[in-house]
Amino acid sequence: MASLTCLPYTLPTVSPSSSSSSCTTCLVAGNPKRSRLGLKNSHRRQSFALTTRAAVDGVSSAVDDVSSAAKGAVDDVTSLGRSPLKLKLLSAVAGLNNGLAASEDDLRKADAAAKELEAAGGPVDLSTDLDKLQGRWKLVYSSAFSSRTLGGSRPGPPIGRLLPITLGQVFQRIDIVSKDFDNIVEVQLGAPWPLPPIDVTATLAHKFELIGTARVKIKFDKTTVKTTGSLSQLPPLEIPRIPDGLRPSSNPGSGEFEVTYVDTDTRITRGDRDELRVFVIA
Template sequence: MSMASLNLLPHPSPFSSCCCSFPKGFVPCCNIHVLNPKSTLQRRGSFKPTLVVKSAAGVADNISSFTRGVTSDSISTLKFNLLSIVSGLNRGLAANEDDLRKADAVAKELEDAAGLVDLSVDIDKLQGRWKLIYSSAFSSRSLGGSRPGPPTGRLLPITLGQVFQRIDIFNKDFDNIVELQLGTPWPLPPLEATATLAHKFELIGSSKIKIVFDKTTVKTTGSLSQLPPLEVPRLPDGLRPPSNTTGSGEFEVTYVDSDTRITRGDRGELRIFVIA
């Protein structure tokens, strides 16, 4: 048979001799390409189609991308749920036992979803001024968690205002800034002040922070803002509580991103901050 007559022979269907058969309506998960029959003629009037199956790497990449998207969405949802739970608790001062359990449970879900924090890589995420929006210790009406500090409310005329943390990763400064309103005898107005508890910090391991107390500075605000700041001297070691003779403390950063941070302290305290 001449070459001209060979070219007039009908070409078989690309899948007529394929070893794979699929049910009607089934779409194969891999990409299958059939080479041009003209390039695979082996004998007159017939050919064997060559199947080329793409590597699964492309499929794996797509699955990985999809998984990352799902994880990101899950973290965003958990973070939104956590902030919603604590938003009406007045930084924890209005929290009851049920509120404490709910906040702790959702915080753990978020921590698990995001994975372990590695501050040796992401130390720059600590930089800035952070506003405390929730502390589990405040539900006890104490400023000190399981190692009580000064009580708030009726025992002492102290009203707690906003609480901030100012962190400078370059100079290793870690300042707790507390706004306070102190009661005064009538008819004098309440005394407003800001106390800054200055610390130095160091990173321990991948996610734990150790802070060492340096000094406390109190600055009056409001109508008495013209007064100079008062530096409170550090207590001698002999007068310090047995639980804190060094003036230091430790806490672990269990979640951090560009605008939210969760810490768990050595006082059994859950704290949640947002960037200020």
């Protein structure tokens, strides 16, 4: 009977600490073909390990991409969730001529719709999102206009009563760098027959500052009146500012309001005299 040393290969002695690669080397040491086979198997294992690692890295990267996409989708869904509320608010103020034609019932509906959108949007923090105010905004509703004056509860000429004035579009132009805050009002002034009415754009220039996180204070600077239409060639007229000492207490030349909702295309403010205003980006 042949001894174990005469066998074409040597049986390895396997210990718990031995690695699989060392076992393979021992097993094929006496046979070149088996040795080459062992090397091939070793290369295959290494290749499989690298492939597996690449696959794991790919899955990890894909998970990160999915996480980013999921976060974006959540943001989109949140924005879309507010869209019906914005539509509800804009529908409530539509056809009210900026609030001039609003009844008591219209005022209540607009206020309720605004509160729903404000609640959905959460607290406004302009200390970090001041750039959201930047741009030209069109007024679509003011609760103060229901009193049928240009200034609402503030002093102002009556519309369609003593003076033949027709209110047109109202805009706010805000520049967060220069701190300019301009109220731009388009009005039509009646003229004695047979003269045509005069179209005028009045720009009430202010400077603004942020108070806290969502409150804005504006300080009046000057008023510029410019004719438009057939008289647009006339130069603008700057109305002198009333000195602070002569200014009536009812018209201090400054005011404050709180921005209660703002996104890329819609803004809600509530004034210091409970005035609700709704703007859309122009």
